[in-house]
Amino acid sequence: xQSVTQLGSHVSVSEGALVLLRCNYSSSVPPYxxxxxxxxxxxxxxxxxxxxxxxxxxxxxxxxxxxxxSETSFHLTKPSAHMSDAAEYFCAVSADTGRRAxxxxxxxxLQVQP
Amino acid sequence: xxxxxxxxxxxxxQRGTSLTxxxxxxxxxxxxxxxxxxxxxxxxxxxxxxxGSEATYESGFVIDKFPIxxxxxxxxxxxxxxxxxxxxxxxxxxxxGTGAGNTIYFGEGSWLTVV
Numbered sequence: 001x002q003s004v005t006q007l008g009s010h011v012s013v014s015e016g017a018l019v020l021l022r023c024n025y026s027s028s029v030p031p032y033x034x035x036x037x038x039x040x041x042x043x044x045x046x047x048x049x050x051x052x053x054x055x056x057x058x059x060x061x062x063x064x065x066x067x068x069x070s071e072t073s074f075h076l077t078k079p080s081a082h083m084s085d086a087a088e089y090f091c092a093v094s095a096d097t098g099r100r101a102x103x104x105x106x107x108x109x110l111q112v113q114p
Numbered sequence: 115x116x117x118x119x120x121x122x123x124x125x126x127x128q129r130g131t132s133l134t135x136x137x138x139x140x141x142x143x144x145x146x147x148x149x150x151x152x153x154x155x156x157x158x159x160x161x162x163x164x165x166g167s168e169a170t171y172e173s174g175f176v177i178d179k180f181p182i183x184x185x186x187x188x189x190x191x192x193x194x195x196x197x198x199x200x201x202x203x204x205x206x207x208x209x210x211g212t213g214a215g216n217t218i219y220f221g222e223g224s225w226l227t228v229v
Contacts, residue, residue, distance in 0.1 A: 032215040043118075043206060044157075044220040051215035090156065094214040101147050102208075102218055104157045 002027040002093040004105035012111040019063075019078040021108045023091035026072065033074040034092040034102065035065055044090065050074060061085070086112045116141050118221035120207050126227045127197050134193045135224045137207030142187040143219075144212040148180075151204040151223070160205075163190040197228045 007022040025031055032051050036044040048059025055067040065076045074091060088109050092102040117140040127133050137146070146163040161169040161182055169182035184190040194201050204225050210218040 034217075036220075041225075043222040044208075046217055046219070049215070049217060096214045100145050100212065100214060101159050101162060102157075103159075106156045 001099075002031060002095055002097075002103045004091050004093050004103060006089075006091050006105035006108050008108055009106065010109045010111065012113060013081045014113050015083055016080050019076070019081045019085065019110065021076040021089050021091075021110065023065075023074045023076065023105060024072050025074060025091075025093045027093060027095050029095045029097060032094045033065075033067060034094075035059065035063070035074075035076050036090045036092060038088040038090065038107075040087070047076070047089075081110075081112045083112050083114065086110055115217070116143055116209055116219040118207055118209060118219055120205075120221040120224050122224055123222060124225040124227075126229060127194075129198055129228055131197055132193055132195045133197065133226060134191050135205055135207070137190045137192070137209075137221060139188045139209050139219075143209035144187070145218075146184060146190050146207065146209040147218070148182060148190070148192045149206040149208060151206060153202070157206065160192070163192075194226065197226075199228045202226060202228045 003026045005024045034049045035047040048057045050057045050067045058064045063078045090107045091105040119138045148160040149157040151157050159172045160175045161171040163184040165184050181193045204223040206223045207221040208218050210216045
């Protein structure tokens with residue numbers, strides 16, 4: 001079975017500051033890792049995903065994440081926060097185990113202060 | 115990519131009634147799922163909607179409470195039966211390809227409040 005832990009239910013940064021949202025996973029087989037964003041009163045939108053190959057993955061809106069197998073991590077970063085980045089961010093995992101559905105972390109709410 | 119539409123987007127329901135949520139995908143997807151997101155919480159998988167057969171439910175969810183249909187590759191429904199205030203949640207439809215690395219796309223969600 002897979003699981004995801006997101007450290008920090010709330011993260012607050014100043015506009016222009018580095019954004020770092022943490023995600024650690026557990027999986028007995030090679031994982032596929034995803035970051036989704038949920039803006040207020042909206043559904044989920046894919047930011048980026050790691051499947052195979054390059055471990056540094058670039059996504060939309062300037063976000064990127066690095067898959068580190070040794071640390072079982074897939075942290076999300078953005079060099080400079082923008083007010084429009086304020087949202088809920090979810091890390092998710094799946095794997096080739098027959099259970100196709102995503103398993104989500106608890107989410108991190110990002111606040112961006114002016 | 116796939117665009118997923120859900121309706122209703124919001125509803126206020128009376129205790130003891132049932133409501134059916136419809137999910138339409140703009141292209142054929144192999145897999146469809148229904149998730150629940152309770153207020154301020156993460157997403158919990160309710161079931162995998164299987165085309166032409168009974169859905170596969172996760173632990174804690176039963177067919178009598180959450181009957182699901184999927185008559186074809188682009189349409190599914192979720193019914194929330196005999197609702198109570200504890201059923202007040204966002205219900206999200208999602209879909210994607212078979213491979214575990216394929217992107218799963220989500221609808222905008224159906225926001226149900228039970229009074």
